[in-house]
Amino acid sequence: MVERTRQLMQANEELRREIGERERAERKLRGVQEELVETAHRAGMAEIATGVLHNVGNVLTSVNVSSNLAMEKIRKLGVQDMVKVAQLLEQHQDDLGRFITEDRRGRHLAPFLIDLSRYMVQQEEEIIAELKSLQKNIDHIKEIIAVQQSNARITGFVQEVNLSQVIDDAIQINAASMERHRIVIVREYEDLPLVLVEKQKLMQILINLLSNAKHALRDCENPDKKIVVRLKRLGTDRVQIEVQDNGMGIEERNLTRIFAHGFTTKKDGHGFGLHGAALHAKEMGGALVARSDGPGQGAVFTLEFPFRAVEKLKRGEAEQRRSSRSESSQTPALA
Numbered sequence: 001m002v003e004r005t006r007q008l009m010q011a012n013e014e015l016r017r018e019i020g021e022r023e024r025a026e027r028k029l030r031g032v033q034e035e036l037v038e039t040a041h042r043a044g045m046a047e048i049a050t051g052v053l054h055n056v057g058n059v060l061t062s063v064n065v066s067s068n069l070a071m072e073k074i075r076k077l078g079v080q081d082m083v084k085v086a087q088l089l090e091q092h093q094d095d096l097g098r099f100i101t102e103d104r105r106g107r108h109l110a111p112f113l114i115d116l117s118r119y120m121v122q123q124e125e126e127i128i129a130e131l132k133s134l135q136k137n138i139d140h141i142k143e144i145i146a147v148q149q150s151n152a153r154i155t156g157f158v159q160e161v162n163l164s165q166v167i168d169d170a171i172q173i174n175a176a177s178m179e180r181h182r183i184v185i186v187r188e189y190e191d192l193p194l195v196l197v198e199k200q201k202l203m204q205i206l207i208n209l210l211s212n213a214k215h216a217l218r219d220c221e222n223p224d225k226k227i228v229v230r231l232k233r234l235g236t237d238r239v240q241i242e243v244q245d246n247g248m249g250i251e252e253r254n255l256t257r258i259f260a261h262g263f264t265t266k267k268d269g270h271g272f273g274l275h276g277a278a279l280h281a282k283e284m285g286g287a288l289v290a291r292s293d294g295p296g297q298g299a300v301f302t303l304e305f306p307f308r309a310v311e312k313l314k315r316g317e318a319e320q321r322r323s324s325r326s327e328s329s330q331t332p333a334l335a
């Protein structure tokens with residue numbers, strides 16, 4: 001009996017020790033799990049942050065070009081010439097009539113002023129156009145950040161847009177460097193109604209595709225560099241946008257790898273663009289795929305996503321209002 005009790009107590013003690021060990025192991029496991037979740041969270045944040053910086057960086061290149069051009073034009077505006085003219089007039093204010101008609105330098109003044117004013121008007125128009133494009137790009141950066149901030153809380157910031165206008169805006173952001181590389185852009189847009197889509201996501205996708213196409217053309221020998229952008233309607237509620245270039249092309253084995261975060265073949269690349277673009281496409285309920293017949297054969301990126309037509313939506317709302325009005329007008333009769 002004593003022996004049996006001793007055995008039981010020993011078994012009990014072993015059980016207690018085992019439970020204790022298991023609890024310690026569980027606590028440790030929980031700790032590791034929490035650490036993993038935290039790391040994954042931080043990695044996700046880092047991915048979002050690099051994505052945002054990358055997209056802002058794309059637009060900043062264009063901001064830089066516009067502000068340099070505007071500065072250059074202001075420098076050449078002719079303000080100094082105007083100052084010299086004013087000084088001459090001031091020096092001869094007592095005999096202005098004689099100076100303008102008889103003096104060698106004075107006689108050149110009137111035609112010079114006419115030329116200068118024409119030149120200034122033209123320069124002014126160009127500076128305003130450049131500053132407008134700068135303003136548009138700054139607004140775009142603001143939107144990228146605002147969307148990112150709102151995305152942290154709600155996903156899907158839907159706006160009413162004209163799709164061909166959104167494509168043109170994305171082209172505009174890359175326009176200066178396209179021109180520098182002598183790349184011709186061909187637009188093939190089908191007519192589409194105003195639609196409701198996540199405009200900023202679409203812009204990001206297009207800017208990245210166009211910038212990649214530009215790089216593919218920059219790094220190839222083709223003298224006839226061309227990007228074709230197509231906008232097509234698919235059925236009633238889907239749309240397809242294609243960005244095709246006749247640049248360096250993509251090896252078959254890379255056609256899916258190019259979408260992986262960090263995959264790049266460029267010296268100065270990060271491999272963020274297509275990964276972010278594919279994610280955005282998915283968030284919009286669509287998809288992004290790449291096609292290429294191989295190196296030197298160019299590439300086509302096809303983006304497809306669903307849309308809601310504004311007109312249809314408004315008609316639906318009006319019908320709903322009409323039916324609820326007729327229901328309420330029937331109520332007294334029924335009562």
Ligand SMILES: Nc1ncnc2c1ncn2[C@@H]1O[C@H](COP(=O)(O)OP(=O)(O)OP(=O)(O)O)[C@@H](O)[C@H]1O
Nearest residue numbers: 212213216249258264265269270271272273274299
């Ligand atoms: N139009 C294209 N033609 C040929 N190769 C392309 C094209 N678009 C993308 N690629 C390939 O896919 C890779 C990944 O593109 P992605 O946009 O993700 O990154 P990246 O352009 O290299 O760098 P970044 O992060 O600056 O965009 C590129 O390095 C390139 O090899």
Ligand SMILES: [Mg+2]
Nearest residue numbers: 208212273274
């Ligand atoms: Mg890229």
